Amino acid sequence: MQGQAESGSVTGSKSGGKVVEMSVPHVPGHPNRVPFAGVLTLVDVPSEKAPAGARGHRVVLRRMAAEAALPSLMGMAVDFTSSWDGHDARAKCGIVTHAAIDGYQLKVRGYLFARDYPEVELGIDEHGEGAMGMSYELADAQVADMRASVWQLDRVTFTGAAILLREKAAYRGTSFVLLGEDGGPRRRVARRRPGCPSRKKTAGGK
Amino acid sequence: MQEMMESLESLEATASRLALTASNLEEMAGGLEQQWHAQQAEMGGRVAQMVAVDGASLSASGAFEARLAEVERALQELREAVELQAAAVAVPVQTLPSQGRRTLPASTTNLLAKHGVGDGGAVEQGAVDAALVSLPVEQRIAIKSQLLRAGLLT
Numbered sequence: 082m083q084g085q086a087e088s089g090s091v092t093g094s095k096s097g098g099k100v101v102e103m104s105v106p107h108v109p110g111h112p113n114r115v116p117f118a119g120v121l122t123l124v125d126v127p128s129e130k131a132p133a134g135a136r137g138h139r140v141v142l143r144r145m146a147a148e149a150a151l152p153s154l155m156g157m158a159v160d161f162t163s164s165w166d167g168h169d170a171r172a173k174c175g176i177v178t179h180a181a182i183d184g185y186q187l188k189v190r191g192y193l194f195a196r197d198y199p200e201v202e203l204g205i206d207e208h209g210e211g212a213m214g215m216s217y218e219l220a221d222a223q224v225a226d227m228r229a230s231v232w233q234l235d236r237v238t239f240t241g242a243a244i245l246l247r248e249k250a251a252y253r254g255t256s257f258v259l260l261g262e263d264g265g266p267r268r269r270v271a272r273r274r275p276g277c278p279s280r281k282k283t284a285g286g287k
Numbered sequence: 288m289q290e291m292m293e294s295l296e297s298l299e300a301t302a303s304r305l306a307l308t309a310s311n312l313e314e315m316a317g318g319l320e321q322q323w324h325a326q327q328a329e330m331g332g333r334v335a336q337m338v339a340v341d342g343a344s345l346s347a348s349g350a351f352e353a354r355l356a357e358v359e360r361a362l363q364e365l366r367e368a369v370e371l372q373a374a375a376v377a378v379p380v381q382t383l384p385s386q387g388r389r390t391l392p393a394s395t396t397n398l399l400a401k402h403g404v405g406d407g408g409a410v411e412q413g414a415v416d417a418a419l420v421s422l423p424v425e426q427r428i429a430i431k432s433q434l435l436r437a438g439l440l441t
Contacts, residue, residue, distance in 0.1 A: 122339060134337035163358045163425050167340045200432045207424055216339040227332040235331075243338070251339040 098182035101151040105178050105192070109262070115195040115202070116264060117159075117175065119215045119257040120186045121242055122147075127231050128251040133167075138232045140251075146223075146236050147187055153239045154180040159191060159215075160241060161201060165208065166249040168218055170241065174198040177242060186254070189215070189242065193259065201244070205259060214247030214255035361429035367392040368433040391437055395430055409439050 108114070124147045128139045158173035174197070179190040195202055205213055223236035244257050259267045368391060402418035404410050415434065419427045434440040 128339065130341040132337050132339045133342040134334055135342065137342070140337070163361065163428070168338050199435045200428050203428050203431055204424075207428065218339075219337045220335065222334040222337050224332050224334060240336075243340070245340065249341055251341055255339075 098184070099148045099151055100179075100181040101155060102179040103155045113194050113196040115193040115267070116190065116260040116262070117193050117257060118188070118190045118260055119244075120255045121154075121180075121189045121215045122187045122217050122252050123185050123254050124182060124187055126185050126252075126254070129253045130251040132251040135232060138230065140232045140234055142187075142234045142237065144182065146234050147182060150237045150239050151180045151182070151187075154189065154242075157239055157241045159193070159244060161198075161204075161244045163200070163204075165204060165213075165244070165246045167245060168216065168241070168243040172198075173241075174201050174244070202259065205244075205257075208246065210258045212246055212248075213257040214245060214250040214253070215257050216243045216245055216250050216252075216255070218242065358425055361425055364392050364394065365429055365432065368395075368436060372436060391433055391439070395433055398430070410434065412440055415440065 122142060124142050124144045127141050131137050131139050154177050157177050158170075159175035159177060160169050160172045161174055162169045162172065173194075175191055175193040177189050177191040181188050193201060217239055218241040219234075219237045220240045221236075221238050222234050225233040225235050247253055247255060261267045371392070399410065399415070399418060404414045404418045412431075415431065416427075419430060422430075431440060
């Protein structure tokens with residue numbers, strides 16, 4: 082990708098989509114950071130289900146609205162519920178540090194507070210990464226025509242995101258995976274005791 | 288000469304009617320534009336909050352209430368575990384395994400003991416998985432979290 086990783090930078094990607102990221106200094110073996118990557122939502126594609134708050138209407142997040150709202154994702158929290166079916170603003174288990182639109186996908190990356198929330202990794206391992214998806218939380222959404230069967234969102238502000246079972250999400254094309262320290266696929270390791278430094282290995286065994 | 292005068296008068300009259308018609312059309316266009324903007328304002332709207340969760344699934348109240356009760360129970364067990372751990376906070380983490388019984392709620396200790404797991408010391412994840420296999424996912428996660436926080440899960 083082009084551009085420098087400076088705080089609040091907005092750059093362009095090879096695919097032409099907008100990229101927004103905030104700089105987080107790398108700390109090798111940080112015990113409370115596990116990187117993650119996911120597809121938060123799709124743009125210009127109707128949701129499979131009506132989101133909560135949309136009064137039964139499926140929605141389409143327009144590309145230009147998503148691009149304008151990307152900066153509002155920076156620093157927003159990722160949360161979860163113990164039943165993996167929605168949002169809980171009191172269970173903020175991670176943070177978004179990078180967002181980009183790639184084709185029809187709005188992709189995000191960030192860090193999970195793994196030590197503070199060991200149940201998140203456990204839950205993902207129990208259900209399997211392929212079963213996990215993401216859900217956005219919006220505020221002040223401007224709807225083009227509220228009488229339309231599918232609402233077009235012309236302007237939004239992201240206020241957070243959630244990790245949940247994909248079947249519970251309004252967009253079934255979302256995803257969520259935990260990564261290794263180098264950003265590659267995560268390798269499950271034996272459970273460590275609290276207080277021990279993270280020793281997650283990559284697929285390359287580094 | 289008279290014919291020319293009449294033609295000119297006729298042209299002037301036509302020009303006046305055209306100007307009047309143009310003025311009327313302009314006024315009508317302005318009115319239509321105002322109507323269009325008003326309709327747009329009426330059709331469009333703002334939504335204070337929206338979350339991309341299947342809204343319909345949240346209204347399955349029966350199953351939801353049952354799950355909520357389960358989660359609240361797990362949460363209470365976690366709170367008890369945290370309180371016990373806070374009471375033993377002066378003890379270094381490395382010595383906690385020998386005091387495992389005191390950092391876990393009695394209900395968790397009893398459950399594990401029923402399955403022959405955990406005699407106060409560290410327990411293997413495989414043994415815990417086998418012991419908890421009959422429990423709901425949320426309860427398994429809650430108990431494993433208690434063991435992790437107590438430093439008893441290997």
